[in-house]
Amino acid sequence: MSVLHLLGTAGEGGAETYFVDLVRALAEAGVDQAAALRANPGRQAALAQAGVPAEVFRFGGPIDLFTRPQVARFARRQEVKAALAWMNRAARHTPKGPWARIGRLGGYYSLKYYKGFDVLVANTEHIADWIVEQGWPAGQVRYIPNFADAPDEAAPADRAALDTPAEAPLLLGMGRLHEVKAHDVSLKALVGLPQAYLWIAGAGPQEAKLKALATALGVADRVRFLGWRNDASALYRAADVCVFPSRYEPLGNVVIQAWAHGLPVVAAASQGPSALIRDGDDGLLVPVDEAEALAEAVRRVLDEPMLRIRLVQHGAERVEADFSRAAVVARWRDLFADLGAG
Numbered sequence: 449m450s451v452l453h454l455l456g457t458a459g460e461g462g463a464e465t466y467f468v469d470l471v472r473a474l475a476e477a478g479v480d481q482a483a484a485l486r487a488n489p490g491r492q493a494a495l496a497q498a499g500v501p502a503e504v505f506r507f508g509g510p511i512d513l514f515t516r517p518q519v520a521r522f523a524r525r526q527e528v529k530a531a532l533a534w535m536n537r538a539a540r541h542t543p544k545g546p547w548a549r550i551g552r553l554g555g556y557y558s559l560k561y562y563k564g565f566d567v568l569v570a571n572t573e574h575i576a577d578w579i580v581e582q583g584w585p586a587g588q589v590r591y592i593p594n595f596a597d598a599p600d601e602a603a604p605a606d607r608a609a610l611d612t613p614a615e616a617p618l619l620l621g622m623g624r625l626h627e628v629k630a631h632d633v634s635l636k637a638l639v640g641l642p643q644a645y646l647w648i649a650g651a652g653p654q655e656a657k658l659k660a661l662a663t664a665l666g667v668a669d670r671v672r673f674l675g676w677r678n679d680a681s682a683l684y685r686a687a688d689v690c691v692f693p694s695r696y697e698p699l700g701n702v703v704i705q706a707w708a709h710g711l712p713v714v715a716a717a718s719q720g721p722s723a724l725i726r727d728g729d730d731g732l733l734v735p736v737d738e739a740e741a742l743a744e745a746v747r748r749v750l751d752e753p754m755l756r757i758r759l760v761q762h763g764a765e766r767v768e769a770d771f772s773r774a775a776v777v778a779r780w781r782d783l784f785a786d787l788g789a790g
Contacts, residue, residue, distance in 0.1 A: 450480040450789040452528040452547070454519065456507035456537030458486040460651065460676045461624060462701050463554055466594055467491075467534055470780070472498045473595070477777045479784065482526040484519045490678070501526065507537055515541045523547060529789035536561045548787040555698040559584065566787065572699050574723055590783055594701050595776035596708035596767050602681035610647065610672050617644040617750050620687035620711070622680065622702045623694065625652030625673075630693040630716065632658060636739035637691070638667045641746060646691075649683055651676040684709035689749050694718050695736055703731065704771050707763030712756050714745045730762035 451474070455467050468491055474481055475498045483495050483502040495502040503522050505515045520543035523531060532550045533539040539551050539561040551562040552569045559582055562568060569590045570576035576591040607614055619638070623629040631648055635658065638646050648658070648671065655673065662668040677683060684690070690706035692715040700720035706713045713731040715721035716738075725731035732749065734741035749756050 450527075450529045451482075451784060452519075452523050452526060452531045453481060453483045453485075453534065454531060454538035454542055455483065455485040455491075455534045456541060457535065458488055463535060464488075464491070465680075466701060468494045469595070469597060470776075471495060471500055473597075473773050473777050474780060475500055477781065479781065482522070482528065484522055505541070507541055510540075512541070516543045519543055520545055530784055530787050533562075533565075539565070548789065550783070550787070553579065567783065569783070572720065572723060574719065575698060590779075592779045592783070593771055593776060594699065594704060595773045596701075596704040596771045597773055598684070598705075598708040598710075599681050602679070602685060604685035605679065605682040607686060610674070612645045612647070612672065617641070617689070617746075618687045619644055619646045619689050619691050619746065620683055621646060621648045621691050621693075622650060622683070622705075623692075624650045625654040625658060627654060628694060628696045630695045630737070632661055633693040633716070633737060633739050633742060634691050635662050635665055635667060635671065637693075637743040637746065638670060639665055640740060640743035644746070644750075645670045645672070647672045647674055647683060647687065649674040649677045649680070680705065681709065684711050687711055689714060689746050691742065691746065692716065692721060693734075693736075693742055694721070697721055700724050704767065707731075708767045708771070710760050710764065712749050712759040713763065714742060714749060716742070726762075730759055730766050732759070 481500050483500055484505055486507045487504045505518055507515055528547045530548045531542050533542040534552050536557050542549055548566040550567045551565045554571050567588050568579055569592050571594050573591050576589050579589050580586045621631055621634045662671045690711045690713045692702050697718045697720040703713050703721055703724050716736045717733040718736055725733055727733040732745040734745050
């Protein structure tokens with residue numbers, strides 16, 4: 449066995465979804481792997497289906513003195529050559545041993561958790577630059593973006609099953625129901641789009657507040673709160689426009705996934721999306737927290753066929769050039785090989 453992935457979160461989110469996607473992709477590319485993770489039946493089943501040995505650990509707080517030595521014993525049994533920590537909690541419990549330690553950063557995390565690690569991998573160039581600015585040796589930082597995947601077999605989600613007219617313009621919002629994701633801005637924009645419907649896929653602490661806001665705005669009959677979904681491709685294929693108004697977003701994986709599914713994107717110009725999107729070329733950017741601007745940009749996409757075609761075509765070209773599965777897997781394989789785990 450060569451590579452051990454460590455994931456210390458139990459819930460669902462973008463990083464957790466991508467964790468499964470990358471492990472599957474590496475398995476299909478012939479990379480030997482194992483996984484140490486917190487209990488999550490869905491993830492455990494996905495790893496088993498991919499043929500990746502997995503073991504469940506507590507991954508507790510600072511007083512958890514057992515997870516690290518337990519993971520170390522598992523790593524030795526699996527003959528690990530590289531241990532890859534996904535986010536801070538996993539990094540805290542990544543043991544030293546006869547293996548290289550890699551930290552994967554999808555945000556501006558505290559680097560104290562990664563002290564002594566051999567390499568840090570950032571999923572945006574800006575995060576990679578920031579790591580170096582914090583004093584980390586530049587030669588120990590790699591930029592490897594997330595890949596986007598659009599399974600050919602994924603059919604569009606059934607609009608009728610979600611009480612959504614087939615002819616209505618359909619907006620799709622993806623992400624946790626949290627203040628930083630700014631789903632409230634999408635709801636306010638919907639007021640200015642009286643023919644449109646909005647699907648919001650995600651779970652989180654703001655669910656009740658967002659539903660109350662939809663009612664107060666008079667748009668509740670055109671909003672569908674879908675909860676956490678494991679059929680993201682079906683949702684992307686069913687929609688007409690992807691709206692991504694996040695107030696804070698280091699990357700914006702939703703943007704890349706929308707591109708891969710041929711769905712035009714309108715996003716707030718927070719850090720990640722503004723670094724990804726070439727405004728007017730492969731997506732539209734609007735100011736953060738500007739619901740009227742979001743609505744106006746969506747109207748442009750819906751009303752201007754040539755704009756829509758350009759955004760979709762150029763988004764697909766971006767995926768092929770920078771965010772394809774093959775290109776990203778090749779970067780990871782190069783890193784593993786450099787560390788003696790290839």
